[in-house]
Amino acid sequence: MKADTRALAARGLAEIALRGASLRDVMERHAPRLADPRDRALLMALLSEGARWWLRFDAAIDGLLEKSLRHKDPAIHALLVLGLVQLEILELQDYAAVAATVEAVRALQRPQLAGLVNAVLRRWQRERETLITQLDAKPQTRHAHPAWLATALQNDWPEQADAVMAADNREPPLMLRVNRRRSEREALIVQLQATGYAATAHPWLRDALVLPHSTDITRMPGFEDGLFAVQDGAAQVAADLAELEDGLRVLDACAAPGGKACHLLERADIDLTALEVDAPRAERIRQNLMRLRLNAKLAIGDAGAPKNWWKGQPFDRILIDAPCSATGVLRRRPDVRLHRRESDVAAMHAQQRRILSALWPLLAPGGRLVYITCSVLRMENEAIAGELLAAQPDARPVAFTLPVGRAASVGWQILPGDGDLDGMYYAVLQKQP
Numbered sequence: 283m284k285a286d287t288r289a290l291a292a293r294g295l296a297e298i299a300l301r302g303a304s305l306r307d308v309m310e311r312h313a314p315r316l317a318d319p320r321d322r323a324l325l326m327a328l329l330s331e332g333a334r335w336w337l338r339f340d341a342a343i344d345g346l347l348e349k350s351l352r353h354k355d356p357a358i359h360a361l362l363v364l365g366l367v368q369l370e371i372l373e374l375q376d377y378a379a380v381a382a383t384v385e386a387v388r389a390l391q392r393p394q395l396a397g398l399v400n401a402v403l404r405r406w407q408r409e410r411e412t413l414i415t416q417l418d419a420k421p422q423t424r425h426a427h428p429a430w431l432a433t434a435l436q437n438d439w440p441e442q443a444d445a446v447m448a449a450d451n452r453e454p455p456l457m458l459r460v461n462r463r464r465s466e467r468e469a470l471i472v473q474l475q476a477t478g479y480a481a482t483a484h485p486w487l488r489d490a491l492v493l494p495h496s497t498d499i500t501r502m503p504g505f506e507d508g509l510f511a512v513q514d515g516a517a518q519v520a521a522d523l524a525e526l527e528d529g530l531r532v533l534d535a536c537a538a539p540g541g542k543a544c545h546l547l548e549r550a551d552i553d554l555t556a557l558e559v560d561a562p563r564a565e566r567i568r569q570n571l572m573r574l575r576l577n578a579k580l581a582i583g584d585a586g587a588p589k590n591w592w593k594g595q596p597f598d599r600i601l602i603d604a605p606c607s608a609t610g611v612l613r614r615r616p617d618v619r620l621h622r623r624e625s626d627v628a629a630m631h632a633q634q635r636r637i638l639s640a641l642w643p644l645l646a647p648g649g650r651l652v653y654i655t656c657s658v659l660r661m662e663n664e665a666i667a668g669e670l671l672a673a674q675p676d677a678r679p680v681a682f683t684l685p686v687g688r689a690a691s692v693g694w695q696i697l698p699g700d701g702d703l704d705g706m707y708y709a710v711l712q713k714q715p
């Protein structure tokens with residue numbers, strides 16, 4: 283029943299936006315209560331777009347209510363936000379969106395608030411243009427980004443900040459990576475197109491396929507057989523930068539869930555150690571290796587403390603896909619902007635520096651280290667690579683260019699939306715032979 287779906291979405295969105303729950307957890311807990319896959323899809327759309335646009339429509343609802351319901355009745359507050367999301371973002375028919383939202387008030391067992399909810403949504407419709415002009419006046423309510431992040435983007439990327447935030451709010455394509463050990467890209471495209479999937483080859487990434495919309499990939503032909511994995515194109519650049527050859531010893535230092543590790547293994551016959559600090563997340567590496575029919579040595583440990591897991595043999599390649607603010611992937615993870623705090627960035631910087639300086643001694647002379655984040659903040663990116671170069675006399679930056687993005691003082695930055703990719707930073711550092 284649609285009303286129940288909206289009521290469930292309102293409860294879930296309140297948990298995400300007001301109590302710090304993750305979208306994934308909320309979806310996993312609530313979706314099994316809906317039998318119809320169309321209701322589950324609506325729940326996902328409401329939760330994702332509700333989280334993505336919370337900071338715009340939460341401010342609007344505050345302006346429309348005399349007394350905020352945010353603390354007193356969080357699910358009703360979230361339901362009002364969802365009412366505006368349905369009208370403005372999901373573009374449902376006005377009548378249907380309002381009627382179903384008012385109906386959901388009853389499903390939330392607050393029938394006494396049905397009149398208020400109806401009145402607030404009607405007032406939005408009447409005063410829409412003025413209210414939208416007010417919301418558009420500030421970057422944080424225009425683009426639904428936290429004020430600290432809008433400011434940080436304007437400081438780091440004054441010319442691109444607006445476009446970056448707009449890209450964070452657009453639906454990303456679904457990108458796959460063909461497992462070249464098990465299929466050819468063209469053969470996979472033919473197979474997918476024959477079953478109704480509009481897959482095309484990415485214009486410059488060798489292993490990437492693009493589909494216009496997200497879908498349940500587990501139902502796609504070839505999934506169980508490990509013919510492909512889901513991976514944004516920006517993440518697929520890592521394997522090119524590693525310049526692999528058969529026989530190399532490679533460390534993927536921050537490996538879960540194993541996307542880049544598997545790509546490296548698909549590219550060459552390497553001796554790969556996949557290290558991860560979080561044991562439950564490491565289990566996901568194991569599952570991905572199994573599905574894609576690949577082999578690696580799995581290690582659980584802290585990349586910043588190699589004495590606990592390193593056996594003393596240097597690595598020819600080290601990939602550090604560092605823990606970071608994830609500010610480059612907000613389009614795919616719409617709840618992150620609600621949970622990240624400004625203070626997290628300095629904490630991430632300290633962690634990234636600790637990991638990079640602990641791993642540099644493990645690199646063989648002549649070897650290369652690829653440092654990556656899915657952050658768009660310079661403090662986590664070129665600042666980290668620059669600090670290593672300043673501290674290690676045997677480190678040299680390797681120059682490279684990509685078809686999209688821009689050179690940083692060290693390395694290369696793709697911003698969200700460049701080439702319709704996620705935002706990602708890359709630096710390649712070589713140890714003098």
Ligand SMILES: C[S@@+](CC[C@H](N)C(=O)[O-])C[C@H]1O[C@@H](n2cnc3c(N)ncnc32)[C@H](O)[C@@H]1O
Pocket residue numbers: 517535536537538539540541542543557558559560563583584585586603604605606637
């Ligand atoms: C950006 S994700 C890696 C994504 C992965 N490379 C992929 O392509 O699928 C960063 C990972 O680093 C792990 N991590 C964080 N701190 C770590 C540490 N000190 N040592 C090892 N792994 C760490 C996190 O648990 C997380 O799984």
